[in-house]
Amino acid sequence: MSTAEETAGGEIEPWDEVTPDAARRLLVAAVEAFAERGYHATTTRDIAGRAGMSPAALYIHYKTKEELLHRISRIGHDRALDILRTAAAGDGDATLRLAEAVSSFVRWHAGRRTTARVVQYELDALGPEARAEILDLRRQVDAEVRGIIEDGVATGEFDVPDVHGTTLAVLSLCIDVARWFNVDGPRTPDEVGALYADLVLRMVGAAK
Amino acid sequence: MSTAEETAGGEIEPWDEVTPDAARRLLVAAVEAFAERGYHATTTRDIAGRAGMSPAALYIHYKTKEELLHRISRIGHDRALDILRTAAAGDGDATLRLAEAVSSFVRWHAGRRTTARVVQYELDALGPEARAEILDLRRQVDAEVRGIIEDGVATGEFDVPDVHGTTLAVLSLCIDVARWFNVDGPRTPDEVGALYADLVLRMVGAAK
DNA sequence: GCCGAAACTGAGCGCTCGCTTAGAACGCTC
DNA sequence: GAGCGTTCTAAGCGAGCGCTCAGTTTCGGC
Structure with a gap:
């Protein structure tokens, strides 16, 4: 069974190697946000929000925004x-x-x-x-x-x-x-x- | 007589149409900073500093950073x-x-x-x-x-x-x-x- | 059904951001 | 050399940033 995510653009992003599920959702959210606005214009609150989580949750799975x-x-x-x-x-x-x-x-x-x-x-x-x-x-x-x-x-x-x-x-x-x-x-x-x-x-x- | 500026890279940037001199210096500084770090990662303090002016001086010549x-x-x-x-x-x-x-x-x-x-x-x-x-x-x-x-x-x-x-x-x-x-x-x-x-x-x- | 580890949240700290304001310094006119 | 508009600075405001932490919830193992 595939855990691929479907983004707004209809692309299938196979980020299967990223686990657990929450970490992958955050990463996919970050990809979308970075692509839309650029790394520096993207806030950690925006990334967490897109993944349906609180800002603090990001730091459970990633040390910094740069690590993402x-x-x-x-x-x-x-x-x-x-x-x-x-x-x-x-x-x-x-x-x-x-x-x-x-x-x-x-x-x-x-x-x-x-x-x-x-x-x-x-x-x-x-x-x-x-x-x-x-x-x-x-x-x-x-x-x-x-x-x-x-x-x-x-x-x-x-x-x-x-x-x-x-x-x-x-x-x-x-x-x-x-x-x-x-x-x-x-x-x-x-x-x-x-x-x-x-x-x-x-x-x-x-x-x- | 030309008022062209020579940048660090040795390029001649003919921003002659930008006057007065202080406005042109700020603009040339902004070009360098935006090119090096990107717009969002560049601060108005950095631009003003490169032009040898205080942060507030920028706002005499430009309404916002975006106008630059x-x-x-x-x-x-x-x-x-x-x-x-x-x-x-x-x-x-x-x-x-x-x-x-x-x-x-x-x-x-x-x-x-x-x-x-x-x-x-x-x-x-x-x-x-x-x-x-x-x-x-x-x-x-x-x-x-x-x-x-x-x-x-x-x-x-x-x-x-x-x-x-x-x-x-x-x-x-x-x-x-x-x-x-x-x-x-x-x-x-x-x-x-x-x-x-x-x-x-x-x-x-x-x-x- | 209890326990400990893992996952998560609400609140907020310290900092830096874009931008503003009050006033000093400058240069031009008469 | 007085008056005045222009150009500049020192100081700092309110907001939003990356990130932290104490405490709550969740959940697999027994």
């Missing part, structure tokens, strides 16, 4: 990295693996926009040690995408003069989806994923 | 729109005009990263009327880029199945430069501009 953000950021980055690793380890050629990596990564940023927004844009609110931990995960994310592009260049599938710069641009393009994607807009996450996969293949000069 | 953000956002969007209009109104073909639009737009986001960060990422901190005004400017930004792409499709220079989606992606790519660009990093704004112009021409299927 840290947990969210860690789980989110783990998930994002997992998506890219799965795509990178696929058994197609580089073109296919890059298309799959971009479309699934974008699908996550669009479909789980609430989470992705917090994960990608609230990094600066973390303290030095927590930020360093997350930055290490980001380097691994970068390495996965760069690896696929290097593979494609090696096999002659891609024509990329600046591998590092292009990797940066591809990731930047995908990540920024979390900023502009609108659940009530004209595009589904699947459609944006397909469009972006096509655009990225063009960027690396892959044959259609 | 509004002024910054308005001026920044005006400048960004001006850059795109100039490129769009150039006399080359669509390929040349798109390349010029992207490279100059990216150059601004990288070279004036401090300003661009505030302009692009602190929109949600504005009140409803101010936000509506800025969103209207963003629609004009979108229309300029879309116009060039439509021109290129009409002349057969570009091969773009989804003009609206591609416009969104191109702008998204450029804007996100303000998030990741590092003044101390390996690339100059000129280099990023050139790289991105090339990537965008590939995205629209333009002949090299």
